[in-house]
Amino acid sequence: MNKMIIYSSQYGTTEKYAKELGTKKTIPVYSNQEIPATLLQTDEIIYIGAIYMGKISGFEKFAKKYNSLESKLTVISVGMYNPKRESNYKDIEKSVKASLQKTNFLLEDIFYLQGKLDVKQLRFKDKILVNALYKSSKKKNANELNENEMDIIEAYEANSELDLSKLDSILEKI
Ligand SMILES: Cc1cc2nc3c(=O)[nH]c(=O)nc-3n(C[C@H](O)[C@H](O)[C@H](O)COP(=O)(O)O)c2cc1C
Known part of the structure; x- marks a missing residue:
């Protein structure tokens, strides 16, 4: 095939x-x-x-x-x-x-x-949007954040390499 x-x-x-x-x-x-x-x-x-x-x-x-x-x-x-x-x-x-x-x-x-999310790499319009989302999430207390806002903060602050091993479970099925 x-x-x-x-x-x-x-x-x-x-x-x-x-x-x-x-x-x-x-x-x-x-x-x-x-x-x-x-x-x-x-x-x-x-x-x-x-x-x-x-x-x-x-x-x-x-x-x-x-x-x-x-x-x-x-x-x-x-x-x-x-x-x-x-x-x-x-x-x-x-x-x-x-x-x-x-x-x-x-x-x-x-x-x-x-x-x-590599914020430094983002084009102007995307950077403005992502920065605004991040800043509004950061202004909140931890107990006021919804799950997506937590993800935005985590993705924004992460500086690790992309983890290609996340593909492993998919590799078995394709
Ligand atoms: C302007 C913008 C909007 C995004 N919207 C979403 C979204 O709605 N849902 C989501 O899970 N990720 C969203 N992301 C995150 C991207 O999907 C993520 O950074 C992805 O790794 C980008 O893949 P690429 O590097 O192949 O373009 C957004 C990122 C940017 C910059």
């Missing part, structure tokens, strides 16, 4: 996950900006995308453009909010399924990975 990994990434986190996945599973990897024509002959597509404002970037457009394909599809989201929290993964699931409604894709699975 031939497979292809497509990724959408603004700042490189998702690209790193995608390339690691591609290397470990020997699957070709392409950016969603450079999808080759061979996609049309692919039996199984793995779309891995960063989440921006609650949606997997580029996914809706991808689904619309290739709506007639009958390939199997696995979706992996990468975001800063804890992917194990039900409210977060349910929202992503809903948005993925909405994008796939008028398509022929056969959705196999959706996986969720923790991303990384």
